[in-house]
Amino acid sequence: MTYTGLLDKYRSILSLPKHTANITLYEGNTPLIPAKNLSSFLGRDFNLFIKYEGLNPTGSFKDRGMTAAVSEAVGRDSKTVICASTGNTAASAAAYAARANIRSIVLIPQGKVAAGKLAGAIAYGAQVIQIEGSFDDALSMVVQLTEKQPICLVNSINPYRIEGQKTSAFEICDTLGFAPDLLCIPVGNAGNITAYWAGFKQYNELNNTGLPQILGVQAEGAAPLVLGHLVEKPETIATAIRIGKPARGEQALEAAEQSGGKIIAVSDQEILNMHKKLASLEGIWVEPASVAGLAGLYKQIQHGLIDPTGKTVVAVCTGHGMKDPDIVTSGFTAPKLINADLAELEEIINS
Numbered sequence: 001m002t003y004t005g006l007l008d009k010y011r012s013i014l015s016l017p018k019h020t021a022n023i024t025l026y027e028g029n030t031p032l033i034p035a036k037n038l039s040s041f042l043g044r045d046f047n048l049f050i051k052y053e054g055l056n057p058t059g060s061f062k063d064r065g066m067t068a069a070v071s072e073a074v075g076r077d078s079k080t081v082i083c084a085s086t087g088n089t090a091a092s093a094a095a096y097a098a099r100a101n102i103r104s105i106v107l108i109p110q111g112k113v114a115a116g117k118l119a120g121a122i123a124y125g126a127q128v129i130q131i132e133g134s135f136d137d138a139l140s141m142v143v144q145l146t147e148k149q150p151i152c153l154v155n156s157i158n159p160y161r162i163e164g165q166k167t168s169a170f171e172i173c174d175t176l177g178f179a180p181d182l183l184c185i186p187v188g189n190a191g192n193i194t195a196y197w198a199g200f201k202q203y204n205e206l207n208n209t210g211l212p213q214i215l216g217v218q219a220e221g222a223a224p225l226v227l228g229h230l231v232e233k234p235e236t237i238a239t240a241i242r243i244g245k246p247a248r249g250e251q252a253l254e255a256a257e258q259s260g261g262k263i264i265a266v267s268d269q270e271i272l273n274m275h276k277k278l279a280s281l282e283g284i285w286v287e288p289a290s291v292a293g294l295a296g297l298y299k300q301i302q303h304g305l306i307d308p309t310g311k312t313v314v315a316v317c318t319g320h321g322m323k324d325p326d327i328v329t330s331g332f333t334a335p336k337l338i339n340a341d342l343a344e345l346e347e348i349i350n351s
Protein backbone atom coordinates (compact mmCIF):
# COMPACT_ATOMS: atom_id res chain seq x y z
CA MET A 1 0.00 0.00 0.00
CA THR A 2 1.32 3.45 -0.86
CA TYR A 3 2.32 5.54 2.12
CA THR A 4 0.31 8.77 2.29
CA GLY A 5 1.37 10.41 5.53
CA LEU A 6 0.80 10.26 9.26
CA LEU A 7 -2.82 11.27 9.52
CA ASP A 8 -3.92 8.64 7.03
CA LYS A 9 -1.95 6.03 8.92
CA TYR A 10 -2.63 6.87 12.56
CA ARG A 11 -5.64 9.21 12.72
CA SER A 12 -7.86 6.63 14.44
CA ILE A 13 -5.59 6.62 17.49
CA LEU A 14 -4.79 10.34 17.62
CA SER A 15 -6.96 12.75 19.61
CA LEU A 16 -7.81 15.15 16.85
CA PRO A 17 -11.12 17.01 16.44
CA LYS A 18 -13.50 15.77 13.73
CA HIS A 19 -13.04 18.94 11.70
CA THR A 20 -9.30 18.21 11.21
CA ALA A 21 -8.32 18.37 7.51
CA ASN A 22 -5.39 16.46 6.02
CA ILE A 23 -2.53 18.75 5.10
CA THR A 24 0.35 16.39 4.46
CA LEU A 25 3.78 16.22 2.88
CA TYR A 26 3.84 12.45 3.45
CA GLU A 27 5.90 13.04 6.59
CA GLY A 28 6.91 10.33 9.04
CA ASN A 29 7.76 6.72 8.16
CA THR A 30 11.41 7.55 8.91
CA PRO A 31 14.00 4.77 9.12
CA LEU A 32 15.21 3.16 12.32
CA ILE A 33 18.84 2.60 11.38
CA PRO A 34 21.06 0.09 13.22
CA ALA A 35 24.30 1.78 14.31
CA LYS A 36 26.77 -1.04 14.92
CA ASN A 37 29.94 1.00 14.40
CA LEU A 38 28.79 3.58 16.91
CA SER A 39 27.72 1.01 19.50
CA SER A 40 31.22 -0.55 19.21
CA PHE A 41 32.72 2.89 19.74
CA LEU A 42 30.55 3.31 22.84
CA GLY A 43 32.26 0.19 24.13
CA ARG A 44 29.35 -2.07 25.00
CA ASP A 45 27.59 -4.93 23.24
CA PHE A 46 24.07 -3.67 22.61
CA ASN A 47 21.56 -2.96 19.85
CA LEU A 48 21.69 0.72 19.01
CA PHE A 49 19.28 2.28 16.52
CA ILE A 50 19.05 5.81 15.20
CA LYS A 51 15.54 7.12 14.56
CA TYR A 52 16.55 9.44 11.75
CA GLU A 53 14.04 12.24 11.95
CA GLY A 54 16.10 14.49 9.70
CA LEU A 55 14.57 12.53 6.81
CA ASN A 56 11.19 14.18 7.25
CA PRO A 57 10.11 16.47 4.38
CA THR A 58 11.46 19.72 5.84
CA GLY A 59 14.42 17.98 7.48
CA SER A 60 13.20 17.68 11.07
CA PHE A 61 10.76 15.88 13.36
CA LYS A 62 8.60 18.99 13.54
CA ASP A 63 6.70 17.83 10.45
CA ARG A 64 4.97 15.14 12.51
CA GLY A 65 3.40 17.68 14.81
CA MET A 66 2.87 20.24 12.09
CA THR A 67 0.75 18.02 9.85
CA ALA A 68 -1.61 17.63 12.81
CA ALA A 69 -1.57 21.25 14.01
CA VAL A 70 -1.97 22.84 10.57
CA SER A 71 -4.60 20.28 9.54
CA GLU A 72 -6.62 21.13 12.65
CA ALA A 73 -6.24 24.87 12.03
CA VAL A 74 -7.31 24.55 8.39
CA GLY A 75 -10.27 22.37 9.37
CA ARG A 76 -11.74 25.25 11.38
CA ASP A 77 -10.93 27.72 8.65
CA SER A 78 -7.97 29.39 10.29
CA LYS A 79 -6.17 31.60 7.78
CA THR A 80 -2.90 32.28 9.57
CA VAL A 81 -0.48 30.29 11.70
CA ILE A 82 2.29 31.70 13.86
CA CYS A 83 5.16 30.30 15.91
CA ALA A 84 8.30 31.24 17.78
CA SER A 85 11.20 29.12 16.70
CA THR A 86 14.87 28.30 16.91
CA GLY A 87 14.41 27.42 13.22
CA ASN A 88 13.00 23.98 12.58
CA THR A 89 9.46 24.71 13.74
CA ALA A 90 9.57 27.84 11.56
CA ALA A 91 10.53 25.92 8.42
CA SER A 92 7.97 23.22 9.10
CA ALA A 93 5.11 25.64 9.86
CA ALA A 94 5.96 27.59 6.71
CA ALA A 95 5.93 24.46 4.53
CA TYR A 96 2.60 23.14 5.84
CA ALA A 97 1.03 26.60 5.61
CA ALA A 98 2.23 26.81 2.00
CA ARG A 99 0.69 23.42 1.31
CA ALA A 100 -2.60 24.59 2.85
CA ASN A 101 -2.46 27.92 1.05
CA ILE A 102 -2.62 29.94 4.26
CA ARG A 103 -0.35 32.57 5.78
CA SER A 104 2.55 31.80 8.13
CA ILE A 105 4.41 34.17 10.43
CA VAL A 106 7.53 33.03 12.28
CA LEU A 107 9.43 34.79 15.07
CA ILE A 108 13.09 33.87 15.48
CA PRO A 109 15.87 35.00 17.82
CA GLN A 110 18.20 37.35 15.97
CA GLY A 111 21.35 35.76 14.60
CA LYS A 112 20.82 32.40 16.28
CA VAL A 113 19.05 30.42 13.60
CA ALA A 114 21.07 28.01 11.44
CA ALA A 115 21.29 28.82 7.74
CA GLY A 116 19.35 25.81 6.43
CA LYS A 117 16.39 26.56 8.68
CA LEU A 118 16.13 30.25 7.87
CA ALA A 119 16.49 29.48 4.16
CA GLY A 120 13.67 26.95 4.43
CA ALA A 121 11.30 29.35 6.18
CA ILE A 122 11.98 31.99 3.53
CA ALA A 123 11.69 29.55 0.62
CA TYR A 124 8.33 28.23 1.85
CA GLY A 125 7.07 31.81 1.96
CA ALA A 126 6.78 32.61 5.66
CA GLN A 127 6.82 36.15 6.95
CA VAL A 128 10.02 35.90 8.98
CA ILE A 129 10.51 38.34 11.85
CA GLN A 130 13.70 38.45 13.94
CA ILE A 131 13.50 39.70 17.48
CA GLU A 132 16.23 41.15 19.65
CA GLY A 133 15.78 38.50 22.29
CA SER A 134 15.74 34.78 22.88
CA PHE A 135 13.42 32.01 21.74
CA ASP A 136 11.75 32.27 25.15
CA ASP A 137 10.98 35.98 24.57
CA ALA A 138 9.59 35.16 21.12
CA LEU A 139 7.39 32.39 22.52
CA SER A 140 5.97 34.67 25.17
CA MET A 141 5.13 37.23 22.44
CA VAL A 142 3.31 34.78 20.16
CA VAL A 143 1.35 33.36 23.10
CA GLN A 144 0.15 36.86 24.03
CA LEU A 145 -0.58 37.76 20.41
CA THR A 146 -2.71 34.68 19.76
CA GLU A 147 -4.76 35.43 22.88
CA LYS A 148 -5.73 38.72 21.22
CA GLN A 149 -5.93 37.85 17.53
CA PRO A 150 -7.52 35.01 15.53
CA ILE A 151 -4.19 33.47 14.59
CA CYS A 152 -3.41 29.82 15.29
CA LEU A 153 -0.38 29.13 17.47
CA VAL A 154 1.55 26.10 16.20
CA ASN A 155 4.25 25.82 18.85
CA SER A 156 4.17 22.62 20.86
CA ILE A 157 1.89 24.27 23.45
CA ASN A 158 -0.69 23.42 20.78
CA PRO A 159 -1.94 19.95 21.87
CA TYR A 160 -2.23 18.69 18.28
CA ARG A 161 1.53 19.09 17.83
CA ILE A 162 1.98 16.54 20.61
CA GLU A 163 -0.61 14.24 19.05
CA GLY A 164 1.29 14.24 15.74
CA GLN A 165 4.67 13.76 17.36
CA LYS A 166 3.47 10.68 19.28
CA THR A 167 3.59 8.83 15.94
CA SER A 168 7.35 8.45 16.11
CA ALA A 169 6.97 6.28 19.23
CA PHE A 170 4.30 4.26 17.36
CA GLU A 171 6.66 3.75 14.42
CA ILE A 172 9.51 2.62 16.65
CA CYS A 173 7.24 0.00 18.26
CA ASP A 174 5.86 -1.03 14.86
CA THR A 175 9.41 -1.58 13.56
CA LEU A 176 10.92 -3.31 16.57
CA GLY A 177 7.74 -5.11 17.60
CA PHE A 178 8.19 -3.63 21.10
CA ALA A 179 9.38 -0.47 22.83
CA PRO A 180 13.17 -0.15 23.28
CA ASP A 181 14.71 -0.52 26.73
CA LEU A 182 16.06 3.01 26.54
CA LEU A 183 15.19 6.07 24.43
CA CYS A 184 17.74 8.90 24.24
CA ILE A 185 16.38 12.24 23.10
CA PRO A 186 17.40 15.92 22.96
CA VAL A 187 15.30 18.31 25.03
CA GLY A 188 14.64 21.97 24.23
CA ASN A 189 11.13 23.29 24.68
CA ALA A 190 10.27 19.76 25.85
CA GLY A 191 7.38 19.04 23.48
CA ASN A 192 9.03 16.06 21.83
CA ILE A 193 9.98 14.13 24.97
CA THR A 194 6.42 14.71 26.20
CA ALA A 195 5.03 13.36 22.93
CA TYR A 196 7.24 10.26 22.88
CA TRP A 197 6.29 9.33 26.43
CA ALA A 198 2.59 9.81 25.67
CA GLY A 199 3.01 7.75 22.50
CA PHE A 200 4.80 4.86 24.19
CA LYS A 201 2.22 4.78 26.99
CA GLN A 202 -0.67 4.77 24.54
CA TYR A 203 0.86 2.05 22.37
CA ASN A 204 1.57 -0.05 25.44
CA GLU A 205 -2.10 0.19 26.48
CA LEU A 206 -3.24 -0.72 22.97
CA ASN A 207 -0.64 -3.31 21.99
CA ASN A 208 1.30 -4.30 25.08
CA THR A 209 4.55 -3.06 23.59
CA GLY A 210 6.18 -2.14 26.92
CA LEU A 211 7.74 1.12 28.00
CA PRO A 212 11.26 2.51 27.58
CA GLN A 213 13.32 4.36 30.13
CA ILE A 214 13.80 7.87 28.82
CA LEU A 215 17.10 9.73 28.86
CA GLY A 216 16.38 13.38 28.02
CA VAL A 217 19.42 15.50 27.26
CA GLN A 218 19.85 19.28 27.35
CA ALA A 219 22.88 21.41 26.49
CA GLU A 220 24.80 22.58 29.55
CA GLY A 221 24.31 26.27 28.77
CA ALA A 222 20.57 25.76 28.34
CA ALA A 223 19.69 23.16 30.96
CA PRO A 224 16.84 24.51 33.12
CA LEU A 225 15.45 21.02 33.75
CA VAL A 226 18.78 19.84 35.12
CA LEU A 227 19.52 22.99 37.12
CA GLY A 228 16.00 23.14 38.54
CA HIS A 229 15.50 26.78 37.58
CA LEU A 230 14.85 28.84 34.45
CA VAL A 231 17.86 30.10 32.51
CA GLU A 232 17.60 33.79 31.54
CA LYS A 233 20.36 33.78 28.93
CA PRO A 234 20.64 30.29 27.44
CA GLU A 235 23.73 29.68 25.31
CA THR A 236 24.85 26.68 23.25
CA ILE A 237 26.20 25.88 19.79
CA ALA A 238 23.20 23.54 19.49
CA THR A 239 20.98 26.52 18.65
CA ALA A 240 17.90 24.33 18.15
CA ILE A 241 17.78 23.71 21.91
CA ARG A 242 18.97 27.13 23.07
CA ILE A 243 15.97 27.45 25.37
CA GLY A 244 15.86 28.56 29.01
CA LYS A 245 12.14 28.33 29.80
CA PRO A 246 10.76 25.13 28.30
CA ALA A 247 7.01 25.33 27.83
CA ARG A 248 6.51 21.65 28.68
CA GLY A 249 9.27 21.39 31.27
CA GLU A 250 7.04 19.85 33.95
CA GLN A 251 5.85 17.16 31.58
CA ALA A 252 9.42 16.39 30.51
CA LEU A 253 10.44 15.86 34.12
CA GLU A 254 7.39 13.67 34.64
CA ALA A 255 8.23 11.58 31.55
CA ALA A 256 11.77 11.02 32.78
CA GLU A 257 10.64 10.18 36.30
CA GLN A 258 7.69 7.94 35.38
CA SER A 259 9.85 6.00 32.92
CA GLY A 260 12.60 5.43 35.48
CA GLY A 261 14.92 7.60 33.39
CA LYS A 262 16.43 11.06 33.86
CA ILE A 263 17.28 14.38 32.28
CA ILE A 264 20.94 15.29 32.10
CA ALA A 265 23.12 17.90 30.39
CA VAL A 266 26.10 17.62 28.03
CA SER A 267 28.67 20.24 27.08
CA ASP A 268 28.96 21.81 23.65
CA GLN A 269 32.23 19.95 23.17
CA GLU A 270 30.53 16.62 23.93
CA ILE A 271 27.85 17.50 21.38
CA LEU A 272 30.42 18.42 18.73
CA ASN A 273 32.41 15.23 19.33
CA MET A 274 29.34 13.04 18.92
CA HIS A 275 28.20 15.05 15.88
CA LYS A 276 31.48 14.15 14.20
CA LYS A 277 31.46 10.52 15.36
CA LEU A 278 27.95 9.78 14.12
CA ALA A 279 28.73 11.19 10.68
CA SER A 280 32.15 9.58 10.32
CA LEU A 281 31.27 6.17 11.81
CA GLU A 282 27.77 5.71 10.43
CA GLY A 283 27.31 8.12 7.51
CA ILE A 284 24.53 9.86 9.38
CA TRP A 285 25.01 13.62 9.42
CA VAL A 286 22.65 15.48 11.68
CA GLU A 287 22.50 18.95 13.14
CA PRO A 288 24.30 19.42 16.48
CA ALA A 289 21.22 19.41 18.77
CA SER A 290 20.21 16.10 17.24
CA VAL A 291 23.08 14.21 18.84
CA ALA A 292 22.45 15.49 22.36
CA GLY A 293 20.71 12.21 23.21
CA LEU A 294 23.65 10.15 21.95
CA ALA A 295 26.18 12.41 23.65
CA GLY A 296 24.24 11.95 26.88
CA LEU A 297 24.23 8.17 26.44
CA TYR A 298 28.00 8.17 25.91
CA LYS A 299 28.55 10.30 29.00
CA GLN A 300 26.37 8.04 31.14
CA ILE A 301 28.21 4.94 29.92
CA GLN A 302 31.61 6.55 30.56
CA HIS A 303 30.58 7.50 34.10
CA GLY A 304 29.24 4.00 34.75
CA LEU A 305 25.70 5.34 35.27
CA ILE A 306 24.10 3.39 32.42
CA ASP A 307 25.12 -0.04 31.15
CA PRO A 308 23.28 -0.79 27.90
CA THR A 309 24.85 -4.26 27.49
CA GLY A 310 22.37 -6.64 25.90
CA LYS A 311 19.72 -3.93 25.59
CA THR A 312 17.88 -2.24 22.74
CA VAL A 313 18.51 1.49 22.67
CA VAL A 314 16.97 4.04 20.31
CA ALA A 315 18.54 7.48 19.89
CA VAL A 316 16.26 10.06 18.31
CA CYS A 317 18.19 12.26 15.87
CA THR A 318 15.86 15.16 15.35
CA GLY A 319 17.18 17.21 12.42
CA HIS A 320 19.29 16.82 9.28
CA GLY A 321 22.93 17.94 9.07
CA MET A 322 22.17 20.19 6.12
CA LYS A 323 20.18 22.42 8.44
CA ASP A 324 23.40 23.72 9.95
CA PRO A 325 26.30 23.37 7.49
CA ASP A 326 28.24 26.25 9.09
CA ILE A 327 29.00 24.15 12.15
CA VAL A 328 31.22 22.02 9.89
CA THR A 329 32.51 24.53 7.39
CA SER A 330 33.37 27.34 9.81
CA GLY A 331 36.11 25.34 11.50
CA PHE A 332 37.33 23.79 8.29
CA THR A 333 40.39 24.66 6.22
CA ALA A 334 39.57 24.82 2.51
CA PRO A 335 40.25 21.55 0.65
CA LYS A 336 43.68 21.30 -0.96
CA LEU A 337 43.80 22.82 -4.43
CA ILE A 338 45.85 21.13 -7.16
CA ASN A 339 46.29 21.50 -10.91
CA ALA A 340 44.05 19.37 -13.11
CA ASP A 341 46.93 16.95 -13.43
CA LEU A 342 46.83 13.18 -12.84
CA ALA A 343 50.43 12.88 -11.73
CA GLU A 344 49.88 15.56 -9.11
CA LEU A 345 46.73 13.77 -7.88
CA GLU A 346 48.55 10.46 -7.60
CA GLU A 347 51.38 12.06 -5.73
CA ILE A 348 48.97 13.45 -3.15
CA ILE A 349 46.82 10.38 -2.56
CA ASN A 350 49.84 8.08 -2.34
CA SER A 351 51.89 10.24 -0.04
Ligand code: F0G
Pocket residue numbers: 060062084085086087088089090156186187188189190191192193240241287289290318319
Ligand atom coordinates in the same frame (compact mmCIF):
# COMPACT_ATOMS: atom_id res chain seq x y z
N1 F0G B 1 16.20 18.89 18.09
C1 F0G B 1 15.98 19.81 17.14
C2 F0G B 1 16.72 19.66 15.86
C3 F0G B 1 15.06 20.86 17.37
O1 F0G B 1 14.85 21.75 16.41
C4 F0G B 1 14.41 20.93 18.61
C5 F0G B 1 13.49 22.02 18.90
C6 F0G B 1 14.68 19.95 19.57
C7 F0G B 1 15.58 18.94 19.27
C8 F0G B 1 14.03 19.93 20.89
O2 F0G B 1 12.69 19.56 20.80
O3 F0G B 1 11.66 21.57 21.78
O4 F0G B 1 10.37 19.47 21.53
O5 F0G B 1 12.19 19.63 23.21
N2 F0G B 1 13.29 23.00 18.14
C9 F0G B 1 12.26 24.02 18.33
C10 F0G B 1 12.16 24.91 17.11
C11 F0G B 1 12.33 24.75 19.60
O6 F0G B 1 11.73 26.07 17.23
O7 F0G B 1 12.47 24.46 16.02
P1 F0G B 1 11.65 20.07 21.91
